[in-house]
Amino acid sequence: MAELDIARHLAQWGLRRFPDEDAYYAWQRQSLSGERLRLLQQTAQTRHDGGGADQAFYDLAASPDVLPVLYSQRYGYYHELGPAIVNVLEGALRVLDVGCGVGILTTWYAACFPNVTFLGIDRSLQSIEVARQFAQSRHLDNVSFRHCDIPQHEIPGTFDTIVSTQALFQSESDPGLPSRSWTTFERDRDARQQRELEERTGIGPRLDLLLQVLESPGRFVLFEKAVHLGRRVLFQRALEARGCVAVAEPRLLTYSELGEPVEEGPLYVMARGPAVPAEVLREDVRHDPQQGLYRCQGAHADFVYARLPKDNAHSDKAVATFGDKDGWYETGRTVGGLGYVRLMIHETDSGLLVGMVEQQSLMVELVRHEWQQGAGLTRIRPEQASGPAEEAPLYENHFPVAEQVWQQLPDRVVLRQQTDEDAEGRQRHIEYGRCAGNLHYLYWANTFDQRQIVIMEQERSTILETYFSEAIGEG
Numbered sequence: 001m002a003e004l005d006i007a008r009h010l011a012q013w014g015l016r017r018f019p020d021e022d023a024y025y026a027w028q029r030q031s032l033s034g035e036r037l038r039l040l041q042q043t044a045q046t047r048h049d050g051g052g053a054d055q056a057f058y059d060l061a062a063s064p065d066v067l068p069v070l071y072s073q074r075y076g077y078y079h080e081l082g083p084a085i086v087n088v089l090e091g092a093l094r095v096l097d098v099g100c101g102v103g104i105l106t107t108w109y110a111a112c113f114p115n116v117t118f119l120g121i122d123r124s125l126q127s128i129e130v131a132r133q134f135a136q137s138r139h140l141d142n143v144s145f146r147h148c149d150i151p152q153h154e155i156p157g158t159f160d161t162i163v164s165t166q167a168l169f170q171s172e173s174d175p176g177l178p179s180r181s182w183t184t185f186e187r188d189r190d191a192r193q194q195r196e197l198e199e200r201t202g203i204g205p206r207l208d209l210l211l212q213v214l215e216s217p218g219r220f221v222l223f224e225k226a227v228h229l230g231r232r233v234l235f236q237r238a239l240e241a242r243g244c245v246a247v248a249e250p251r252l253l254t255y256s257e258l259g260e261p262v263e264e265g266p267l268y269v270m271a272r273g274p275a276v277p278a279e280v281l282r283e284d285v286r287h288d289p290q291q292g293l294y295r296c297q298g299a300h301a302d303f304v305y306a307r308l309p310k311d312n313a314h315s316d317k318a319v320a321t322f323g324d325k326d327g328w329y330e331t332g333r334t335v336g337g338l339g340y341v342r343l344m345i346h347e348t349d350s351g352l353l354v355g356m357v358e359q360q361s362l363m364v365e366l367v368r369h370e371w372q373q374g375a376g377l378t379r380i381r382p383e384q385a386s387g388p389a390e391e392a393p394l395y396e397n398h399f400p401v402a403e404q405v406w407q408q409l410p411d412r413v414v415l416r417q418q419t420d421e422d423a424e425g426r427q428r429h430i431e432y433g434r435c436a437g438n439l440h441y442l443y444w445a446n447t448f449d450q451r452q453i454v455i456m457e458q459e460r461s462t463i464l465e466t467y468f469s470e471a472i473g474e475g
Helices: 002-012 021-031 034-048 054-061 067-086 104-112 125-137 191-201 203-212 229-241 298-307 357-372 402-408 458-471
Strands: 094-098 117-122 143-147 159-165 214-223 251-257 260-272 294-297 310-322 325-334 338-345 349-356 395-397 413-421 427-435 439-446 451-457
Touching (some): 002 067, 054 067, 067 104, 067 159, 067 251, 191 203, 191 229, 203 214, 229 260, 338 357, 395 402, 402 439, 402 451, 427 458
Parallel strands (some): 094 117
Antiparallel strands (some): 214 260, 325 338, 395 451, 413 427, 427 439
């Protein structure tokens, strides 16, 4: 029922769901004149580059012609987050929605809880006016909107619940709190560093102001862009230092945006008050088993498969039916310590998954499931080979699990390496080497939890050497 309601609510705002980017951008070009589209793109780029166009962007976004076009890009976000927030608002009496924008979600909350009072605040005057007009047109008498730019402006009244969705981080791209070194994901407890980062990102001043208007006991419902571990730890420590505890395990939300899977959050439900039972806020890396996999299709799959140094003692081929199509798949290991699953449908449609040996059962499961759904490998989420087939690596990974792959490479020999450190002690390590099976690798790691590894056969190892030289500034 909630799913049907949120879809109808979004339709009232003129928002549409699109299966992919091509369909959306075709509609965007039809809906906006060339001049308006150029202005939107220019303002968005200035904002993205840190040019201080935040308010100008959101004022433009509130224009009647731009609003449905721009916000339809985030249809999946609203469709998933709206019901998730509603599910935790039960029992609230007075709710503050921080950074409400044009009020798409605020008016949804108000419609779901007619006996609860809602106040939405935002720094865009034009957005606030649009929110007021929509609420009036839908006779939502339990919600009001006010222009307020925190922490510069005071917030009127007090609230037993405060909701903030992607409104507290001043910078969307700030990596947050760095790890102790490039070899670990752990963070030191440095009060000075935490304080400086809270100020730089805007989290500290905003939280301090909001806590002044949060009653005790009271609840924070928070959904920030904190998937990245450095941002998550910074955010969680800022909350804990102010006496806020998690009353439910934070969870990431996954949804589809223009045909692409998106993972955001986590969604936090925090409480402030006496004797509140608390959940432990984790500070470790969250591993998705699929993140250890690398996929190729078509010519890329054939090229990579032909060059994998196979261990024929650990190779097996099986006939299988994928939906209504006959085919076969082969499981095997490389001499360099990786595992793979190759599939072929009607001897023409090929695919390849490469990962750690212990992930072979997962690879087989994914291959069979996706082909039964008639989707091929297109819906499997790991890294995908792109560009010319002859440039495809044998394996590539840009997730934290790349560190495990690097550590498990058999007979690993470092040929060249360099570790840099800036004035604040933040590190970057880059390493070029070889391992069993005449494989060569390039590994990259830093103190902002980024890990990358690329593996190629010896015949193309000069490509990795060139990457290494360019990365350290040679030549």
